[in-house]
Amino acid sequence: METALRHMADGLLLVDGDWRIFYANPAAERLFSVGDRRADTTVGLLLWEAAEGFRQKGELERHFRDVAERGEPNGIDVRRPSDGHWYHLRLVPVPDGMSVYVSDIDEARSQEAQASRTRHEAVQRAERIKNLTVALSGALTVQDVVSAVATRVLPPFRASGLTIGVLEESRANRVRVVGAVGYPDSFTAMVEAEPIPADSPVTDVLKEGVPLFIDTAEEHNLRYPHMAHRVHVSGKKSWAFLPLIASGRSIGACSISFSEARRLDDAERTLLMALSGLIAQALERARLHDADRDRATELQRGLLPRDLPALPAVTAAARYLPAGEAMDVGGDWYDVLPLSSGRVALVIGDVMGHGLTEAATMGRLRTAVRTLADLELAPDDLLVHLNDLVADLGEDLYATCLYAVYDPTDAVCTITTAGHPPPVLVDPSGTAHFVDLEPNSPLGVAEPPFETTRLHVPDGSLLVLYTDGLAETATRPMGQGMDLLKATLDEALAQVSSGDCPATDHDVPAPDPLLDRLCNRLTDALLSSPSDTTDDAALLVARPRSFKASDMAGWTLPEDPLAPGQARALIREQLAAWHLDDLVMPTELIVSELVTNAVRYGRGPIRLRLLRSDLLVCEVSDGSLTTPHVRRAAETDEGGRGLQLVTALSHRWGARYETEGKYVWTEQELPSAAVAG
Known part of the structure; x- marks a missing residue:
């Protein structure tokens, strides 16, 4: 007891x-x-x-x-x-x-107070770790990690500066600063311009794998005298250098600095070490995400046209904007394709979903569209084939597409859509309105035939094609986005002076700065907040331009053996009027062969047409759907060499089919003097 x-x-x-x-x-x-x-x-x-x-x-x-x-x-x-x-x-x-x-x-x-303080500090440490864990769990990119650390770590420790550097093993163990917060611009510029010295707190931390705490600027200068100028420019007086270790290896270092001299106690140092482990894991994950995203974005950009062609009938500008950082790459694409007889195809599409699979599918569809366009298919027929392709790729794969063919000979645009938003037509007065199109279903679930719309596009008009990612965001429904698109166009074009609109009678296409400005204006207005961007977006703004009457000539020929001779005479006269005497003889031979084939194998009516732009186009049409093809004639054959001759004399030739028959066309390059003129 x-x-x-x-x-x-x-x-x-x-x-x-x-x-x-x-x-x-x-x-x-x-x-x-x-x-x-x-x-x-x-x-x-x-x-x-x-x-x-x-x-x-x-x-x-x-x-x-x-x-x-x-x-x-x-x-x-x-x-x-x-x-x-x-x-x-x-x-x-x-x-x-x-x-x-x-x-x-x-x-x-006193004991209770100390116990209370201990409990409070433990709760605070747990709360800080939890908050940083939550913030880092949503950090996908390296910059997200830097922002999360600056927001969640600096204030509780009353710190004023943060730098995060990653180890570049491919460059002789150099350290690259990927984020800096709380430093003057002069220090940031110095860090970006000069590599981190081999003898520095960061490199020592990476070598030893243990943290380094420096309480005063004098201590820093004593240990690293060659870095005194950096200390002076930084304006900091105390530092905590923490190794970032992930998967058992050092991937970088984190520096937390203070504007006043300060000695961290044991509890603060322990907490910083615990936080550095979370930062390292998040940074490694973010680096992998950034690398994957860069590769995916590069793949997608590689599948898009690097430069839009400068064509006599259409000048265009385009933009592709990837989705916000939280999203994968998508399947939006656009294209401008030159067709025969000066016609131009405008294409825009969207593979539904996000990821490398969708980006790869987009590349397949874009290639398919270019291949089908080379076959001179009508817009509705082209989408029928494209719909079959999408259906064969998988039951859960869908895509939208708008395919438009502009013919500069009559200023008519033939448009077919598969579940895609309608384009905007801006008339020469600057008034914008949405084109009324038939609401066909998306590719993959559509049931042909596709309805087609013929639209007259006067000179001076604009066509604006876009994907739904431009109009629709997380906070804005599609209808409001389309209204904003139209309002932005109206406002932008109302401020354009006549000098900003290039003339429409130049033979050689010139850059159109207005189109680039419109693209920038639309993307800035509709996608002003990257955080609201939930989908990638594509935008294509085109200015069609019809051929002048003086650059076109056409005739109807009789269905008899005299037609080739009449065609040669007409060719000589017209080329002389155009001062293209150097092309008279090859063009006579080409026309003679094409008209002869139309008389012999086709049926009326037979028409001949010449078009002058950056090329000389010669067309012969008849009412037959017979496909012309090059034959391999034997030495003893009296015929069969006509299309071989056409191939030799022309830059390019082909045939396209319409409901009333076929058109066989050739293209010849103009002499340099004629192009300059």
Whole structure:
């Protein structure tokens, strides 16, 4: 029993019926220095020092005696003037005596306060780790990681600067700074221009794999004197350099700096080390994400046209905008394809979904469109073939597409769409309106035939083609986006002066700066907030331009053997008027062969047409759908060499088919003097 009493944390005094102490445990002896006086000292006298200034002399003992007579326990707080401590006295009646428990309130309070602070700091550390973990879990890119660390780590530690560097193993272990916050521009420019020295805190941290804490600028300059100029420019006075270790290897280092000299305590250093592990894991994940995204974006951009062709009938500008950082690459594409007889195909499409698979599918569809366009298929027929291709690629694959063919000979644009948003036609007065198209279904689920719309496009008009990612965002429905698109066009074109619109009678196409400005204006207005961008977007703005009447000539020929001779005479006369005398002889031979074939193998009516642009186009049409093809004639054959001759004399030739028959066309390059003229 006595052993247990001796180990009590509180002081214990046992008194007899005369209030004389006959036992005091070590805690009581320590508190009151009872010593040898306990045999003849009453409780009232013993506690008088502790109660001085709190009760009058003898009042404390009388109070205790009254309590003892009632047989009730009672407690009271008293303050000891010699040390300023507060004690709690607990009087408990026992048979034939009293027991007095004494405890140091200040010590208990101090211990409780310390325990409370410890618990609070632990809660704070857990909260900071949780907040940083949440922030880093949503950080996809390296810049997201830098932003999350700057927001979640710097304020709690009252830090003012952050740099994160990654190790470039491919460049002799050089460190590249990928993010800096809280530094002047001059320091950032210095870091970007100069590599991190081989002898520096960052390289030492990477070598040793342990953190380095520098409390003052003087300490930094003493350890790394060659970096004193960086310290001066940075304006920092204290640093914590932390290794970033992921998968058992150092991938970089993180520097947290302070504007004043400061020594971090053990708890802060431990917390920073714990946070550095989270930062390292997030940084490694973000680097992989950035690398994958860069490869995917490069793949997608490689599948898009690098430069749009400069054509006599159409000038165009385009933009492709990838989705926000949280999204994968998508399947939007556009194209401008030169066709025969000066015609131009405008294409825009969107493979539904995001990812490398969709980007690769987009490349396949774009290649298919170019191949089908070379076959001179009508827009509705082309989409029929494209629909079959998409259906064969998978049941869960869908795509939208708009295919338009502009014919500069009559300024008519033939448009067919498969689930794609309607284009915008801006007339020469600057008024924009959406083209009313038949709502065909997307590719993959469409049921041909596709409805086709013929649209007259006067000179000076614009055609604006776009994907739904331009109009529709996370906060804006498709209808509102289309209204904003039209309003932006109206506003932009209302501010354009006549000098900004290039003339429409030049033979050689010239760059059109207005189209580029319109593309920038539309993308800035409709995709002003990258955080709202949930889909990639494509935009194509084209200015069609019809051929002048003086650059076209056409005739109807008789269906008899005299037709080739008449055709040659007409050719000589027209080329002389165009000052293309150098092309008279090859063109006569070409026309003679094509007209002869039309008379011999086709049926009427037979028509001959010449078109002059950057090339000389010669067309012969008839009412037959017979396909012309080059034959391999033997030495003894009297015929079969006509199309071989056409191939040799022309730059390019082919045939296209329409409902009323076929057109066989050739293209010849103009002499350099004629092009210059």
